[in-house]
Amino acid sequence: MKKIYIAIVLLICLSMNSCKHDEWFERDSKQTITDEQLWNDPKLVTSLLANYYNRLPTLHGVFNTGGMTEIDDAMWSGHRDQNWRNDFQFGDDYGRYWDYGFIRDINLSLENLETQSTKLTELQKRLFKAELRFIRAFVYFEMVKRMGGVPIVEKQLVYDFSGDPTPLQVPRAKEYEVYDFIFQEMEAIKDDLVPNNSSKTRTNRYTALALESRAMLYAASIAKYNNLMAAPITTPGGEVGIPAAMANDYYTKSLNASREIIRGPYALFNENSDKGTNFYDMLNKKTGSEVIFAKDFATSLKVHRFAYDNIIKSMTEDNESSSTISPSLSLVESFDYLDGTKGTLRNKDAAGNYIAYTGIADIFANKDARLYGTVIYPGTTFKNNLVRIQAGVAVWDNGSYQLSTSAELGKNYTDGLVWTGFDGPKNDATDVSNTGFYIRKFVSDAPAASTRGTSAANWWPWFRLGEIYLNAAEAAFELGQGEGLGYINSLRQRAGFPANSLSALTMDIIRNERRVELAFEDHRYFDLKRWRLAHVVWDGSENDPNAVVMGLYGYRISRPGHPDNGKFIYERIRPSRFRRARFFRLANYYSSIDQAVLNNNPKIVRNPFQ
Amino acid sequence: MKLNFLITLTATASLLMAGCKYDNFEAPETTLSGRVVYEGKALGVRNNGPQLELWQDGHALKTKIPVYLNQDGTFSASLFNGRYKLVRMGDSPWLQQAADTIIVNVNGNTTVDVPVTPYFTITNESFQKSGNTITAQFAVNKIVPSANVELVRLYLGKSILTDQVQRELRVDGNTGTLVFGQSTSIAGNIPDNLKNLDYVFARLGVKSTSSSEYIYTAIQKIALK
Numbered sequence: 001m002k003k004i005y006i007a008i009v010l011l012i013c014l015s016m017n018s019c020k021h022d023e024w025f026e027r028d029s030k031q032t033i034t035d036e037q038l039w040n041d042p043k044l045v046t047s048l049l050a051n052y053y054n055r056l057p058t059l060h061g062v063f064n065t066g067g068m069t070e071i072d073d074a075m076w077s078g079h080r081d082q083n084w085r086n087d088f089q090f091g092d093d094y095g096r097y098w099d100y101g102f103i104r105d106i107n108l109s110l111e112n113l114e115t116q117s118t119k120l121t122e123l124q125k126r127l128f129k130a131e132l133r134f135i136r137a138f139v140y141f142e143m144v145k146r147m148g149g150v151p152i153v154e155k156q157l158v159y160d161f162s163g164d165p166t167p168l169q170v171p172r173a174k175e176y177e178v179y180d181f182i183f184q185e186m187e188a189i190k191d192d193l194v195p196n197n198s199s200k201t202r203t204n205r206y207t208a209l210a211l212e213s214r215a216m217l218y219a220a221s222i223a224k225y226n227n228l229m230a231a232p233i234t235t236p237g238g239e240v241g242i243p244a245a246m247a248n249d250y251y252t253k254s255l256n257a258s259r260e261i262i263r264g265p266y267a268l269f270n271e272n273s274d275k276g277t278n279f280y281d282m283l284n285k286k287t288g289s290e291v292i293f294a295k296d297f298a299t300s301l302k303v304h305r306f307a308y309d310n311i312i313k314s315m316t317e318d319n320e321s322s323s324t325i326s327p328s329l330s331l332v333e334s335f336d337y338l339d340g341t342k343g344t345l346r347n348k349d350a351a352g353n354y355i356a357y358t359g360i361a362d363i364f365a366n367k368d369a370r371l372y373g374t375v376i377y378p379g380t381t382f383k384n385n386l387v388r389i390q391a392g393v394a395v396w397d398n399g400s401y402q403l404s405t406s407a408e409l410g411k412n413y414t415d416g417l418v419w420t421g422f423d424g425p426k427n428d429a430t431d432v433s434n435t436g437f438y439i440r441k442f443v444s445d446a447p448a449a450s451t452r453g454t455s456a457a458n459w460w461p462w463f464r465l466g467e468i469y470l471n472a473a474e475a476a477f478e479l480g481q482g483e484g485l486g487y488i489n490s491l492r493q494r495a496g497f498p499a500n501s502l503s504a505l506t507m508d509i510i511r512n513e514r515r516v517e518l519a520f521e522d523h524r525y526f527d528l529k530r531w532r533l534a535h536v537v538w539d540g541s542e543n544d545p546n547a548v549v550m551g552l553y554g555y556r557i558s559r560p561g562h563p564d565n566g567k568f569i570y571e572r573i574r575p576s577r578f579r580r581a582r583f584f585r586l587a588n589y590y591s592s593i594d595q596a597v598l599n600n601n602p603k604i605v606r607n608p609f610q
Numbered sequence: 611m612k613l614n615f616l617i618t619l620t621a622t623a624s625l626l627m628a629g630c631k632y633d634n635f636e637a638p639e640t641t642l643s644g645r646v647v648y649e650g651k652a653l654g655v656r657n658n659g660p661q662l663e664l665w666q667d668g669h670a671l672k673t674k675i676p677v678y679l680n681q682d683g684t685f686s687a688s689l690f691n692g693r694y695k696l697v698r699m700g701d702s703p704w705l706q707q708a709a710d711t712i713i714v715n716v717n718g719n720t721t722v723d724v725p726v727t728p729y730f731t732i733t734n735e736s737f738q739k740s741g742n743t744i745t746a747q748f749a750v751n752k753i754v755p756s757a758n759v760e761l762v763r764l765y766l767g768k769s770i771l772t773d774q775v776q777r778e779l780r781v782d783g784n785t786g787t788l789v790f791g792q793s794t795s796i797a798g799n800i801p802d803n804l805k806n807l808d809y810v811f812a813r814l815g816v817k818s819t820s821s822s823e824y825i826y827t828a829i830q831k832i833a834l835k
Contacts, residue, residue, distance in 0.1 A: 230819025609700035
């Protein structure tokens, strides 16, 4: 009897627990996302796009502290292990960018959206595809502005194992063909991007127009200025060089795109009555409607360490690093005075004697307010604290001033007053300004932003209205149309100049406006390239104040009994850590193509001078 | 104890020494040297400026061997014996030849003269010092008929490496009145920071519009005292 019970129980156990439900074996993997899942879930596609947005290329941008110290706007004052940035020559491969891995990723996504996606609505698909095509065009723009014409690949290239790789070998397109490709792509997708119009971190209709505005301006100025060179840089097949006759068409396309953005929902940031602070807030705060497209950051989620790298010495919240970017005197002097005169600082009179100023900031009085928003100079504040920039004391001795600095920062002189300020500047020192200036733009003033634990979360503007105004002004000026003056004057009015401060434009004015308005925003290197001025400005000459990063040191006068006692004088200096003048050769206009690329694809033509 | 120590030392040494023979590549031992010449004369260039390239066929992948020029136009490279292709690169003060390859067979130490066609040359140069002024007399010759002269310059410097980049004084000559092949002059005042030296170095350079590099004369040492 007992055996029967046991048998029954056993039987029940066996039969009940048998796997009737096969799903138990077919659970979704927790490690892998299949194509089917990915391309049918808008959330997953969005997060894929986030990865691609994060990979948008840049040369000196997106808080690239090192890159920003490689041109004439600044030098490197951080750790000595990167002092090569003050002692290098643009190599033939400088700025080389050839990212067909990324292009393939985008092409693959575009094809999969077509073939694998069944559950997305037509509208969603169109939007995602337009975003992908924007990113692809952005990557092509970055390639063409550095390398010249590159192969245009719009599909995945798959090897068929036939033993013949020639179908995979795509030759370089002509330089203008790549710019035309960017234009056509933007025209084709801009209306599909309208659903994103409220977003500043995903591309929308105006972002596409902004890329058009910038890219067409580049194409136009290469067409114009390359052919004005004594020996234009070209290749026989047109991979490099754009015919001069195309310039007007490109300027017109750029101007049309800019006009459409200006008519759009954007406005110059104007939230603070203090013009200098306003200019700083424009990029530091995420409010207002100046920024068109930005790479966003968020505390504790995605952060960057630009504030850690560049916080002014006396306000560091962390150890080991600060004050890395030291802006140059030539950048500071490119900011005009508000009365319209050139921005050259008056530290000596015509006879070569020092001019004494009552306050240490007085030499910078009445400057373009963008100087305050871009650079920290003596006598200003940061985070509501006074900065302590003073190089030393000038002692009157036997008919001339002896400039004396203390070995240690923040020491007092024998008269009990400041000797060298805690913020320096100090020549040949690390982690303190070597030029007498610190960077303010992009350095976040949020609490603990300069600690490595918290880090900064201010965003990076890819496109903003200020640039579009400048693009429009330049294109209009080149086309001989008068509307450019108004755009430049509005930008200058925002910077504290009176209304209609300029009555006529010149190319030099436009170029200088671009330098001061867009400093440290990854424009200058490419601007000088497309104007074919880089080899003139950065001529490698050790005596040229444009090619050499200079500094300005302020000293307090110690001359008891004299009316100048306690006033300040300024000395132009060449920081000894800055070792070699910036030297841009004709070969740098187009970066050399990697030998591995040439080895793999015999159809690729070398760049000139390579 | 002493014996032990010696044995250990010998054992370690022999272990370490034995390894080296097999996993090291031989270093190239032959030297290819030469000059960049026009009509048999070496051309002066900027230190660390123009370059030549060496390539070797017969391998699946190619990598260039860069060859830098000294400022007197000489160069040298350490190589293995073999057959090389020598290429004159662009953005130099001479024509970039379309068929620009020179075959060089390196077998033991080899010397080769690389002929180039400079856009311009400077000949018959002489430097005179009178008081605080240094005057250079020279003639600029046009070699490439289509070339245009952009700048003719006199340089003064403290060091023997004086050129467009490294110099204390630069004086532009008047290219408007320049007649090719005829003697002309540039005068420069010695700057204050050089006045008290025992000697300075002087050099002339001429640049065509087609290149960012200059052709220079040989460096001239001028005694000031």
